Amino acid sequence: MTRTPLSDVACSIARATDLFGDAWTALIMRDVLTGISRFDDLAEDLGISRKVLTARLSRLVEEGVLARERYQERPPREHYVATAKGEELYPVLLALAAWGDRWYGGEAGPPARVHHLTCGRDTTMVAACAHCAEPLTVDNTLALPGPGGRIGPGTRLLGPLIASRHTP
Incomplete structure (x- = not known):
């Protein structure tokens, strides 16, 4: 199935999900950001085909989210490290995990905890x-056109529509 590219849509969510919108990419980033960085280790942890993993890693490197770094000369071996751009995805993953914990955690509770090293307590992501x-919520924020906005597919200007939600 061919996917419609969203990289030209004047919407930051559309552009980000064009790269980050499939489960494998999110799980690859989760693994790399938590220390699983070698190709074979990623394939084993995720249970993903080598072909799919190669394609996703190549795209993440091409987009500057990950970089390949040599960790051994003989034989030559490389692993993947997050760039600054990739590290900035961490809060996105934490927010997604917090949402998943709340709505899909089940009776057993969340499958993982986030421990904040600075204060020494377990925590959850709060925007x-x-x-x-x-805290930011749908009820106390308003989406307004930005300087990079333009009219086109998937770029409906939401300000007036959302503003009506805030009027009695």
């Missing part, structure tokens, strides 16, 4: 305002 630190 908060960069200015006042209030």
Whole structure:
């Protein structure tokens, strides 16, 4: 099945999911960011075919999210490391995990915990305002057109539509 590319859509969510919108890519990034970085280890941990893993890793390297780094000269061996661009996906994965824990954790609870080394406590991801630190919700935010916006497929200007949600 051929996927419609979203890289030209004037929407940051569309552009990000064009790269990051399949489960394998998210799970590869989870593994790399938590220390599983060698091709064979990734294939084994994920149970993914080598062909699919090669394609996803190649795209992540091409997009500058991961880099291949040599860790052994003889025989030559490389592993994958997150670039700064890739490391910035960590909060996205934490938010997705928190949502999954809440809605799909089941009776046994979350399959993993996030431990904050600075304060020494287990935590969960909270999206908060960069200015006042209030948690961001659908009820206290408004999507407005940005400087890079343009009208086209998948780019409906949401401001007036969402604003009606905030009026009695």
